[in-house]
Amino acid sequence: MTAREAEAGQPGHSAEPLIAGQGVALRDATLDDLDAVAELEALLFGSDAWSREMVREELAGEHRRYVVLEADDGALCGYAGVLVLGADGDIQTIAVAPGLRGKGLGRALMNELISEADRRGATRVFLEVRADNPVARALYASLGFAEIGVRPRYYQPEGIDAIVMQLQIKERQ
Numbered sequence: 001m002t003a004r005e006a007e008a009g010q011p012g013h014s015a016e017p018l019i020a021g022q023g024v025a026l027r028d029a030t031l032d033d034l035d036a037v038a039e040l041e042a043l044l045f046g047s048d049a050w051s052r053e054m055v056r057e058e059l060a061g062e063h064r065r066y067v068v069l070e071a072d073d074g075a076l077c078g079y080a081g082v083l084v085l086g087a088d089g090d091i092q093t094i095a096v097a098p099g100l101r102g103k104g105l106g107r108a109l110m111n112e113l114i115s116e117a118d119r120r121g122a123t124r125v126f127l128e129v130r131a132d133n134p135v136a137r138a139l140y141a142s143l144g145f146a147e148i149g150v151r152p153r154y155y156q157p158e159g160i161d162a163i164v165m166q167l168q169i170k171e172r173q
Contacts, residue, residue, distance in 0.1 A: 024105060026112060029059055029066035029079060036076035037068070044095050048155055058092060065116045069096065069105055080109040082117055082125070089117030089169075091127035106136075110143055118169050125169060128162040130155055140165050 029037065037059070038052040050058070059066050063085055069078035080094040091113055096105045117125050128151065129136050137147075145165040154162035 023072035024069050024077060024100070025072075026067055026108065027070055029068045029081075031056070031059055033068055033076060033079070034059060037066075037079050040076060040079065040095060040097065041093075044098075047157055050093075064092065065113070067109065067112055069100075069109070078105055078109060080113055082113040084117050084120040084122050087121065087123045089113075089120070089122035089125035091125060101135075106139055107143070110139070114143070114167065114169065123169055125167045127165050128154065129165060131161040131163050137163060137165075140167075143167065144171065 034052070034056055038050075038055045041055060042049045058064060058081055061083070064081055064083050066079060066081035068076050071077050077100050078094075078096040081092040083090045083092055091110070094106060094109050094113075096109070114125055125145075127140065127145065129140060131150070141147075145167045147163050148166045149164040151162040151164060153159040
């Protein structure tokens, strides 16, 4: 039994409704979700999108947990992942379909990833966010992340800076 299978019975690991009346549930991602995740990745991130093979490597990678948002009709409408090594967690990606933004789904995804990092023993979580994305930056700040640095011209080919943010998990609780 893998760690992911062992965790499946814990709260937040099964397909549980996230927001009443919206028909969206959170569940663990599997390789069966590869095509849907890769398609949404390309739609949402354009030139910054990971290739299908990169998505496959992330979904199957060690020390990671990926979750998806699934609508009642089975359509994938969001996903997110975290990598945890020792005391450090790193949010690898987070995405919500445009028609569902502003409904708390990104916050629900982030809370699940932060909880997962905590369960795995991380004491801090990092992420990078585009400097030109004030909505995401505000969400992360509202969750307790602080801006700690800049990676100049990180997002290519546009040359957009990445803001590095950090959350001290124990301070958040």
